[in-house]
Amino acid sequence: MPHSPLRPPIAVADLDLDDLTDLDPDLDPDGASIRSFRCADEPTEWVFALVRVRGRPVGTVLGRVAAPADPARAVAALARERLAGTEPRPPVEPYGDLPRTTVVVATRERAGRLARALDSLLAQDHPDHETVVVDNAPRTTATRELVAAKYPTVRYVREDVPGLAAAHNRGAAVADGAVLAFTDDDVVADPHWLSALTAPFAADPGTGCVTGLILPARLRTPAQVLLESHGGFAKGFTPRTWDPARPPADEPLFPFTAGSFGSGANMAFRASALKAVGGFDPATGTGTPAKGGDDLYAFVRVLAAGHRLLYTPDALVWHHHRETWQDLRRQAYGYGAGLxxxxxxxxxxxxxxxxxxxxxxxxxxxxxxxxxxxxxxxxxxxxxxxxxxxxxxxxxxxxxxxxxxxxxxxxxxxxxxxxxxxxxxxxxx
Incomplete structure (x- = not known):
């Protein structure tokens, strides 16, 4: 693994400030109004933190927290310094009526990670949703036994054709939601994730797909730090809508710049729109010789059918990045192949x-x-x-x-x- 100037582990934190004035670098650090602070790892020299203002993600900061400084106060001071000038956004309001939603989680022989993801999905504040686990080409009964024993409200289905796209198609086929949300078995979903991800469908009948923000759950290894230091899976903190009726002037390759729209670990589709374009191509995706591209294919197909695609950073999941250098090598090759x-x-x-x-x-x-x-x-x-x-x-x-x-x-x-x-x-x- 190449030398990294930051030595892991790096603590991952979640900081929520009360007001945008907390981001004023001229304020006394002790004057920060901290609504909440959570640190996912034991305190270390370096901290990577998501910064929210009244629940709404506005940016990330990375910096040293030297003992015996209070980590919450130190990160708040860093946020005021680094995020000064950030455009304010209104606080998160109640989402109102939300469409019935099915969350599809495809998995294969990773019961331990799946349990962590399911715990977060069952804690969602969305008022009307179901969760479907698709066991993809399983070799053992571990996933079925886990769901039966610990998650009686979760639906279990099996798909013997290997590949992420085939598993997603199977989940969509049994779903009863007007919106189909997809995430992976290696994420932890923010409690407001599903509400934020599905609200745009209620607000705009022309929206066919919504994607959200993906941040690292852990930064414990050099491979994880390297991936995240080059953007990881995040697509920024500014909402954006792509409309095929108004192609963006700054994207001459539109709609084939699908990688800029979002990622498969955090995406949702209007069920009718996804089914009308034939769902995911089963010859794409992890678990097939194609190695990826299933999410990109679906994004472009939905846009080409005339639907709008929206990215919202308010829909947040925490992703457990691959841990080893060899994992990262396989991931890099797979990204190129999937494209x-x-x-x-x-x-x-x-x-x-x-x-x-x-x-x-x-x-x-x-x-x-x-x-x-x-x-x-x-x-x-x-x-x-x-x-x-x-x-x-x-x-x-x-x-x-x-x-x-x-x-x-x-x-x-x-x-x-x-x-x-x-x-x-x-x-x-």
Whole structure:
């Protein structure tokens, strides 16, 4: 593992301030009005903290907390210094009527992690939801036994076709919600996650997909710190809506810049919109030769059908990043493969998009190459309120693996389709 200037473990904290005036760097640190403070790890020299103002996420900060300083006060002072000038947003209001929602969690032989995720899902403040666990190509009965013994209100279904997309399609097929929310077995959902994720569907009938904020649950290993220092899975703290009727001027590759919309560990779809486009492509996703791209495929299909996609940082989950250097290598390769696999899937399954895709393809590949190259360059310190590199150079070996994965993606997708042809479809049904 390359040398990192920050030595893990880094404590992960959640700080809620009472008012935006708490972010004024001229205020006395002891004057901070702290609504709540939670630290997920034992105190260490370094703390990575989510900063909220009256419950609403506004940014993250990273800094030293030297003993014997009170961690809550120290992080509050750091937030005032680093997040000064952050645009205020109104406090979170009651969400009102929310649509009936089904939460789908796909899993495979990770009962311990699943239990942690289910505990958080059963603590949601959404008034009308169900949780469905999809046991994907299981080798043992551990997941079924866990759900039966400890989670009697959770629905258990089995999907024998391997792959995340096939499992998601199975969950969608048995769901009774007007909205389908998806998360992973390695997350802990904020208690307000589901309410924040589904409220936009009630507010706007044209919304077909909503994604949310993903932050690290732990930063205990060098691999976890490196991933998070380059943005992790977070998409920022500013809400955004993508409307196919009004393509964004700052995204000439739209809608094929699916990676900027969100991630599969924190996404929801209007059930009718997702089913109308045929659900997820079962030849994509983790657990298939394609290695990923299932979420990206669904984002683009829903946008291409004319629905709006909204990102809200208020819908928060805490993700347990992969812990080892080898895990990170596999992840980098899988990201590259999933990117070109989903583009291949669009070309195969939605040929009407092919002219637009081909017109943008050279620019898109150049953009992807520039992104991986930029990670290998020496990064600067993240801007105030930003979420990104804190002095950790992205290893060139990982950039090379991403590019190799991009070359492999179409081959992996073809292999996945051949496998499905001989062993079951995994289609939405």
């Amino acid at each position: 070109t696999a989903y583009l291949t899937a669009l070309a195969v399954r939605r040929p009407a998009l092919l002219p637009a895709l081909l017109a943008r393809l050279p620019r898109g590949l150049a953009h992807a190459r520039a992104m991986t190259a930029a990670r290998g360059a020496a990064p600067g310190v993240a801007a105030p309120g930003a979420h990104g590199a804190h002095g950790h150079p992205w290893p060139r070996s990982l950039s090379r693996l991403e590019r190799l994965g991009m070359l492999y993606g179409p081959v992996g997708y073809a292999r996945a389709r051949l496998r499905l042809g001989s062993g079951g479809s995994g289609e939405a049904r």
